[in-house]
Amino acid sequence: MRIQLILLMIVMPLLIDSCKVSYSFSGANTGTLNTVSVDYFQNRAALAPPNLSQYFTEEYRDLCERQTNLSLVNGTGDAHFEGEIITYTTRAMAITGTDRAALTRFTIGIRVRYTNSKDPKLSFEENFSQYRDFESNLAFESVQQELTEEIVEEIAEDVFNRAFVNW
Numbered sequence: 689m690r691i692q693l694i695l696l697m698i699v700m701p702l703l704i705d706s707c708k709v710s711y712s713f714s715g716a717n718t719g720t721l722n723t724v725s726v727d728y729f730q731n732r733a734a735l736a737p738p739n740l741s742q743y744f745t746e747e748y749r750d751l752c753e754r755q756t757n758l759s760l761v762n763g764t765g766d767a768h769f770e771g772e773i774i775t776y777t778t779r780a781m782a783i784t785g786t787d788r789a790a791l792t793r794f795t796i797g798i799r800v801r802y803t804n805s806k807d808p809k810l811s812f813e814e815n816f817s818q819y820r821d822f823e824s825n826l827a828f829e830s831v832q833q834e835l836t837e838e839i840v841e842e843i844a845e846d847v848f849n850r851a852f853v854n855w
Contacts, residue, residue: 723765736776
């Protein structure tokens with residue numbers, strides 16, 4: 689019994705030390721990638737405010753810096769993102785008995801081209817969109833900024849997850 693205990697005390701630290709697990713709080717898997725680049729996302733949506741392109745681009749760059757260990761570079765990185773804003777719309781939803789809309793749906797859509805230079809089969813071109821419904825009796829201008837921030841954050845997370853979390 690004493691010999692087993694001594695062996696256990698010697699073997700356990702060796703086993704614990706040899707079993708290392710690497711993880712990320714974001715779940716991101718950047719593999720052999722070292723750098724990331726994010727081109728300016730052009731505004732192709734007719735009604736989008738002019739600063740939306742810059743806002744989305746900066747939000748996505750910040751997300752990549754916060755959630756990965758990749759270095760953000762100008763030019764073309766090992767992981768490269770480019771695209772454009774393609775949808776910025778509002779439309780009436782949930783018509784009431786008086787033929788008035790009770791809700792309005794606000795939608796933003798972005799087309800993304802992702803190039804993974806280390807593993808091209810992980811590259812993609814996809815559209816991502818999110819929406820928020822708001823009470824139609826509210827002026828769009830009064831909720832526009834808050835809803836835009838929420839939607840842009842969700843789209844950025846969707847793009848990030850598609851590229852680095854592989855869902």
